Amino acid sequence: QVQLVESGGGLVQSGGSLRLSCAASGSIFGFNVMAWYRQAPGKHRELVASITRIGITTYADSVKGRFTISRDNAKNTVYLQMNSLKPEDTAVYYCNCLLYWGQGTQVTVSS
16 A cells, blocks of 8 residues: 655746655555646646656656656655746646555646
């Protein structure tokens, strides 16, 4: 069983930055892919970024060049560095590993 706890969300102005963290209760080293998703009001949950155990990353087109996903297997933690934030990035951000989800952290970007 794995528990995922996100942190780092908040309110930021357009153009600002935030860093999200996802701490896993158990070892995530054995899990191949860790990912961040987001869900805006009235919209479906969408994949934002993912990272494999060896550090291969993928990004949604909407965040390429602005967001960076990383992982520290020794600390059982996955990060999402978000720069040049836009109002359309406003959503609840969720950490995902296999069938496990965190509770989500709210990111609000004001214009």
